[in-house]
Amino acid sequence: MKKIRVALVGNPNVGKTSILNHLAGTNLMIGNWPGVTVEKRTGSTFFQEYEIEFIDLPGIYTLEEVLSEDEKITAEFLRSEEFDVLLNVVETPRLERDLYLTTQLVELRKPMVIALNMIDEAEKLGYSVDDKRLSDLLKIAVVKTVGRTGEGVKALLPAIVETYEKQQIPQLETLSLETLQPEDEREKRLFLVKGLSAEVLQRVFLPKRTITEFLDNLFLHPFFGFVFLFIILYVTFKLIFDISSPLVDFIDGFIQDFISPLVLISLENLGASNFISRMISEAVFGGLGMVFSFVPLIFVTYFFLTFLETSGYLPRVAFLMDRFTHKIGLHGQSIIPLILGFGCNVPAILATRTLQDRSDRLLIISMIPFMSCSARLVVFGFFAITFFENPLLIILALYLVGIFLSLFTAVLLRKSLLRKALSHFVMELPPYRFPSLRVLIRIVLLHLKSFIVRAGTIIFVISLIIWFSLNLPPGVERLEDSIAGKIGKTLSPLFEPIGLGDWRITTSLIPAFLAREAILTNLGVILKAEREETEAFDPKERLADQGRNLLSALSEIISSLLSPLPKKLSLEDEEEETSGLKGEIRKLLPLPSVLAFLFFVLIYNSCVATVVAMWREGSKNLALGFLFYSFLLAWFVSYIVYKFFS
Amino acid sequence: MKLSEACCGDRVIIRDFEGDEEILKKISAMGLRKGSQFEVCLRCGRNLLLRNHNSQFILSRDLADKIKVEVLNIEGKPCEAPCLHGDEQSNCEDYLKNELTNEHSRLRARKKRGLGIFKKVCPFLSKK
Numbered sequence: 001m002k003k004i005r006v007a008l009v010g011n012p013n014v015g016k017t018s019i020l021n022h023l024a025g026t027n028l029m030i031g032n033w034p035g036v037t038v039e040k041r042t043g044s045t046f047f048q049e050y051e052i053e054f055i056d057l058p059g060i061y062t063l064e065e066v067l068s069e070d071e072k073i074t075a076e077f078l079r080s081e082e083f084d085v086l087l088n089v090v091e092t093p094r095l096e097r098d099l100y101l102t103t104q105l106v107e108l109r110k111p112m113v114i115a116l117n118m119i120d121e122a123e124k125l126g127y128s129v130d131d132k133r134l135s136d137l138l139k140i141a142v143v144k145t146v147g148r149t150g151e152g153v154k155a156l157l158p159a160i161v162e163t164y165e166k167q168q169i170p171q172l173e174t175l176s177l178e179t180l181q182p183e184d185e186r187e188k189r190l191f192l193v194k195g196l197s198a199e200v201l202q203r204v205f206l207p208k209r210t211i212t213e214f215l216d217n218l219f220l221h222p223f224f225g226f227v228f229l230f231i232i233l234y235v236t237f238k239l240i241f242d243i244s245s246p247l248v249d250f251i252d253g254f255i256q257d258f259i260s261p262l263v264l265i266s267l268e269n270l271g272a273s274n275f276i277s278r279m280i281s282e283a284v285f286g287g288l289g290m291v292f293s294f295v296p297l298i299f300v301t302y303f304f305l306t307f308l309e310t311s312g313y314l315p316r317v318a319f320l321m322d323r324f325t326h327k328i329g330l331h332g333q334s335i336i337p338l339i340l341g342f343g344c345n346v347p348a349i350l351a352t353r354t355l356q357d358r359s360d361r362l363l364i365i366s367m368i369p370f371m372s373c374s375a376r377l378v379v380f381g382f383f384a385i386t387f388f389e390n391p392l393l394i395i396l397a398l399y400l401v402g403i404f405l406s407l408f409t410a411v412l413l414r415k416s417l418l419r420k421a422l423s424h425f426v427m428e429l430p431p432y433r434f435p436s437l438r439v440l441i442r443i444v445l446l447h448l449k450s451f452i453v454r455a456g457t458i459i460f461v462i463s464l465i466i467w468f469s470l471n472l473p474p475g476v477e478r479l480e481d482s483i484a485g486k487i488g489k490t491l492s493p494l495f496e497p498i499g500l501g502d503w504r505i506t507t508s509l510i511p512a513f514l515a516r517e518a519i520l521t522n523l524g525v526i527l528k529a530e531r532e533e534t535e536a537f538d539p540k541e542r543l544a545d546q547g548r549n550l551l552s553a554l555s556e557i558i559s560s561l562l563s564p565l566p567k568k569l570s571l572e573d574e575e576e577e578t579s580g581l582k583g584e585i586r587k588l589l590p591l592p593s594v595l596a597f598l599f600f601v602l603i604y605n606s607c608v609a610t611v612v613a614m615w616r617e618g619s620k621n622l623a624l625g626f627l628f629y630s631f632l633l634a635w636f637v638s639y640i641v642y643k644f645f646s
Numbered sequence: 647m648k649l650s651e652a653c654c655g656d657r658v659i660i661r662d663f664e665g666d667e668e669i670l671k672k673i674s675a676m677g678l679r680k681g682s683q684f685e686v687c688l689r690c691g692r693n694l695l696l697r698n699h700n701s702q703f704i705l706s707r708d709l710a711d712k713i714k715v716e717v718l719n720i721e722g723k724p725c726e727a728p729c730l731h732g733d734e735q736s737n738c739e740d741y742l743k744n745e746l747t748n749e750h751s752r753l754r755a756r757k758k759r760g761l762g763i764f765k766k767v768c769p770f771l772s773k774k
Contacts, residue, residue, distance in 0.1 A: 062675035065668040093700045097677035125700055186671070190679055206699075216702070222690045319704050323691035331706065332693075356669075424709045425693060426673055429702035 003051045004164050007077065009105060010089035011098050012059025013430050015117045015147030017041075019089060020056045022150040023157070027446050029347075032312040032433050033336060034059060035354035038070040040077065047157040050164075055083065058353075063104045064186075069353035069361075078108060085164050086112040087156065089147075092122035092129055096197035103189050106138070106170045111163045114142045115156060120149075121431070126205040134200045139171045148433070212312075212431040219313070225320045232313070236304045240297070241392045242560040245385055246553035247296035252582075254546050255289035261537045283467035283525055284460075291455045291517045294378040295448065301374050302447040303440060305343050310435040310443070314339060315427060322425060328407060329414040331425035334364045338406070341371030342399075343447070349613040359420045363413055365618045366626055369605040370406035372399050374451070375516035379601050382520055386582045387594050398602050405603060405633065455517065463521045466507070470526060479526070498600065498638040499593035499646070509600075516607055527584040596642035603634035647717065649694070650710035652686045658715035659683050665712050673709065677701055683718065 008016045012034035021028055024043030030036060041056045057077055058070035066075045077083075088105055090098040095116075105112060116131055135142040141159035145152040162168070172192075219228050260281050267277040308314060314336050322332025333355065341348035348368045352361045372380065380398055384391035414420070469484035476482045480489070480503065487510065488503030495506050508522035589597065605611065605627055615623035652658050660682050663670045678684075678696070687702075688695040694710055696703045 061672055064675070065671045067668060067672060094677065097675075097701070100675050186674070190674070194681075212702075213697075216687075220688060220690075220695065222688075315704075319690075319693065319695065322693055322704075322706075326692055326706075332704070424669060425704060425706040426669070426676070426709055427704045428676055429695075429704060431700075431702075 001046075001049060001051050003053060004085060004160065005083040006052060006054050006085045006087050006160055007083045008054055008056045008087045008089060009074065009078065009101070010059060011061055011091065011094075011101060013428075014059065014089050014091040014098065015145075016059070016089045017056055018147030019087075019115060019117065019145060019153055019156070020054050022147070022153040023052075024054055027442065028056065029443060029446065030439070031309045031314075032430050032435075033309070033315045034428055034430070035070065035336070035351060038073075038350050038353040040073055045157070048161055050161055052157065052160060054087070060101065062101060067356040069355075073353075078105075084111065085160055086110050087115060087160065088112055089115045089117050092116045092119050092144075092201075093125050093127060095122075095129075095201050096193055099193040099196050100189065102138075103172075103193060106172055109169055111166075111168050112138075112140050112170050113156065113159050113163050114138070114140065115145045115153075116142060117145045117147050119144045119152070120146050122201075124207065125210075126203050126207050128202045128204045130200050130202070134196070137172070137196060137199065140168050148436075148439075210431070215432055216316070216429075219316050220319060225316075229317060229320060232308075236308075237392060237396060239561075240300045240304060241381075241395070243557055244297040244300045245381070245391065246556040246560075248293050248381065249385070250546075250549050250553040251296065252289075252293040253549055255285055255293060258539075258542045258546050260285035260289065261542075262539055265537055279464075279467060283463045288455060288460055288463055288521060289524070291378070291459055291521050292452075294381065294517070295452070297378060297381055298374055298451050299444055299448055301377060302343060302444045306440055306443045306447075307435065309340075310433065310439070312430045312432045315429050318427065319429070326422055326425075328410050329420065329422050330360065330363065330410065331423060333425060333427055334360065334367075337364055338367060338371055341368040341373060343374055345369055345371065345373050345607065345610045346613045349610070349617050352617065357420070357423050359418045360423060362618050362622060363410055363418050365614055365622065366413060367406035367410050369607075369610055369614075369626065369630060370402045370409065370603065372402050372602060373516070373607075374447075375607070376601060378517050379519050380598060383585075383594055383598055386585055387589075387591065394598075398598060401599070402602055405637075409629075459518050459521050462518045463525050466522050466525045484526070497642075498596045498635060499590070499642040500597055500600070500638075502588060504588065505593075505597065512601075516601065519601065523585060527588070592642050592645035595645055596638040599641050600634045600638040603630055603637055605630040647715060648711050649686075649705075649713040649715045650707045652694075652715060652717060654686055654689050657683060657685050657718045659718055660713060661716050662714040663712060664714060667712075669709065670712060673705075673713075676703070678703060678705070678713070 008020060010016050013032065013036070017028050017030050017037055020026055020041075020043050021030070024045045026041075026043035028037075028041055028043070035058075037056060037058045039058065042053060043056070044051060044053045046052070055077070057074040060066070060071045060074045063075055063078070066072050086105055086108065088102050090102065102114065114134065116129060116134075119129060122129055129144070131142045131144050141163055143152060143155050143159050145156065147153065219225055221228075263285065264277055264281040267280060268274075317339065318332035318335045320332070321335045325332055325334060334352075336354075337348045337351040340351050345368050348371065349365050352364050352368075355361045355364065377395070380395050381391070384394045388394045466484060469487070470479055470482045472483050479485050484507045485503055488505075488507035491506040491510070492501045492503055495501055495509075500506065500509075504523070504526045507526065508519050512519040512522070611623050611627060614626060649658065649660075660678060660680050662680065663674070674680075682698065684696040684698050684703075686694055687697045692707045694705050694707065696705060
């Protein structure tokens, strides 16, 4: 089977990845801001007798001046790598802007197809597009598409095959620019683009005020813009907790109180050895089950984060925040990677590739690990729900402390190692685009899948290692004498001054370096191994209990959604419950130690994936230096918190 | 005039770029080109928000200093942070600060006036 390599090229945020998702059935992340794609990604499909491989390249405005890392990837690819066809994706409402790049691509002398994307938006804005005229002028295939819905996208496949077979290289005689001076060349190109655009695009009517103009008058207002920002963040956090926390409690109870004992009894009835039964019950359900119970929290968090990302609100936040960030030597665009850091620090670090200045990049990379990612949210959520009456306020406070420490680090670096004058700021604001529920759910499921895969692989292995280290050497009677106990005890003196001297806590912290959620898994495994089940297990009665719990969780969600204030938990009722893991953890840690523990988890960069990303995108010194700095800062802040609340 | 001197609500046409820096070429490729018309929608902090019929740009003032424009019409419509041509008062922070200072002086004047009337009505209560 013959293979066609197609390079997807275009300006940033024109819908290249959306088109690829429709063409190749890939599930790549999309967003509504310039710079979502910062690395080369591929997808393949079969059409007629061809295998067509698509290479999605980061967006680029011009091939003349390549300033940022993501643009370098595209320029390098176009100059030095082999491909058969160029698929130039053009945002139809901004045709004149995009044709500037098209005229540069023409000079590569490669077969080319143009996708006139977002044709629906152009029509709403009153444009009439003559695709046949553009096709005649350039002598190549031009296809109208809507990347959001997939309309017209499949027509690209026969166009690509035909272009490849006939080797349709764009012909434009007026583009013989070799003899001109570079300055004249640019001028001529601009005139040519203007002429082309005027030939193809005509405004039939002028629309009334667009929704983008209306919303921007509210969201970009110098004062009310911040009020709306605060309201949006508050509502987002409130909905995240109101919807997810009752479900998290329900799933935790379902796994620990129903599934885990049921599996244990079933295995014993089947004649499995005590060792195997305990391993499955304690390592799999005691630890891993605890992480899986946070699936609703991850789902709801990413749902709202993805909505903000795909609606086009994030660049507006960049504009608003530039008033403050420029005072510490950063422009507002740096806010976007920082906000992405609330989802996961690793893609946030990759998103800094859109920045032009290396010093700015290193500074923002050093700020990102202080942004509480979803893995830390899982840990915060568990401890906040277990120990505090008002979990939402505790978590908000932790987030704010993280933001404050990232700013503190930025000021520190700007005044010392990364001293530099403030760079200029230019950014295009995309129109607001409200994603369909289907697209939102698809992206959220991608995030959820990566969380479950992580839990099913790394965290599963960690919980097995922890369980074995708790049961070795063979025949060990007291857990303190096991390998895990000895390691924990060795490290205890280091954590004793911050109230975390208990070996069970220190043992949980060590493997958390591989994945932060592993802290909960480890605590779950250790406490489950210590716990002795005394209650008789009646499956029918327990199942009925779970049904009642589910109904009460649903009614709790409805009641908290109706209340404008954050939900308060009644800890008195829960304190009576001492059999569950939450009860065990409550007995293990006093309140000052819990606070010190939360601050330590917030500040210490305990995630190997983040360290690797910092190393790759920044430098070895940055990654290792930051690891040391974050440990010192975490220890120092936790010490102050512990002493203050003791 | 420079783009940085344009006021909120002004419709301008880009005439030229000063200098030959790489970033100016990129700005041009982004759509801010000679002959393009834009409305200055907002000036806030160090940034300007420019809009034409279907694009919006944020541009910092140091870059706006390098873009020569011609004002097509001075809209004079109310916006969040109006400014005056050729005046130092060129962004919303300065504007708000200035407005607050004016408000303070108005209040002080009112207080003084109030005290003046008070003195006239009750001269025996005023300190000598």
